[in-house]
Amino acid sequence: MKPFERLAFAHTPNGTKLELCRHDGSYVIRADGIELMSTRRHQSEDRLAAIVCEPLAQATNPCVLIGGLGLGFTLRAALHHLPADARVVVAELVPEVIAWNADPGYGLSNEALADPRVEVVQADVNDVLRANPGAFDGIMLDTDNGPDGLLMTENRPLYAAGGVALTVAALRPGGRIAYWSVGEDRAFVGALQRGGLTVESERVRAHRSNGPMHVLYVATPRVTPAQA
Numbered sequence: 541m542k543p544f545e546r547l548a549f550a551h552t553p554n555g556t557k558l559e560l561c562r563h564d565g566s567y568v569i570r571a572d573g574i575e576l577m578s579t580r581r582h583q584s585e586d587r588l589a590a591i592v593c594e595p596l597a598q599a600t601n602p603c604v605l606i607g608g609l610g611l612g613f614t615l616r617a618a619l620h621h622l623p624a625d626a627r628v629v630v631a632e633l634v635p636e637v638i639a640w641n642a643d644p645g646y647g648l649s650n651e652a653l654a655d656p657r658v659e660v661v662q663a664d665v666n667d668v669l670r671a672n673p674g675a676f677d678g679i680m681l682d683t684d685n686g687p688d689g690l691l692m693t694e695n696r697p698l699y700a701a702g703g704v705a706l707t708v709a710a711l712r713p714g715g716r717i718a719y720w721s722v723g724e725d726r727a728f729v730g731a732l733q734r735g736g737l738t739v740e741s742e743r744v745r746a747h748r749s750n751g752p753m754h755v756l757y758v759a760t761p762r763v764t765p766a767q768a
Contacts, residue, residue, distance in 0.1 A: 612649025
């Protein structure tokens with residue numbers, strides 16, 4: 541069995557240790573030793589972007605937010621679907637994660653980050669949401685392992701009632717939110733519904749032919765009779 545090669549590490553503000561590793565030609569990010577993401581399995585991240593960005597392919601000047609850069613798969617898929625005049629804001633809390641993706645030696649997302657449509661903000665996604673009310677046509681949130689199985693305490697507020705309210709407030713009319721989750725979380729669905737959202741879920745395999753099933757929650761603000 542080929543060993544894992546640790547290439548770099550970082551710490552989140554609350555102390556979680558992140559490691560960038562290479563194994564048999566693929567890259568992995570671990571949080572305190574637990575795998576967060578891998579370049580071998582990213583179908584669900586690709587689908588997260590497609591759900592939000594495919595409907596915006598013909599829009600004029602759409603603006604979307606990605607919460608969590610990871611290994612850049614959601615960003616790259618979003619750019620594939622969005623038009624040339626789109627704006628993609630990526631909020632990433634850990635500066636080293638941005639540096640890993642930008643490093644051409646790793647070949648992760650340096651080309652995507654150089655795309656003129658992309659703006660990377662090194663910040664908590666909650667702060668970006670708070671600072672941009674009514675700014676986004678779509679929001680993709682893939683921080684940590686989603687609401688089910690959080691590994692980093694910094695991400696908990698995003699999935700609480702206050703974070704849901706901030707996210708809804710950052711949407712433009714007609715916008716949608718997509719959340720990535722490592723598994724089913726009925727309590728989180730209830731929180732979204734109490735936040736005034738209609739919620740649909742989609743199960744997507746991590747890899748086209750194998751791997752675990754992940755869950756994507758697609759949430760849109762309910763239209764009240766007064767708005768109709």
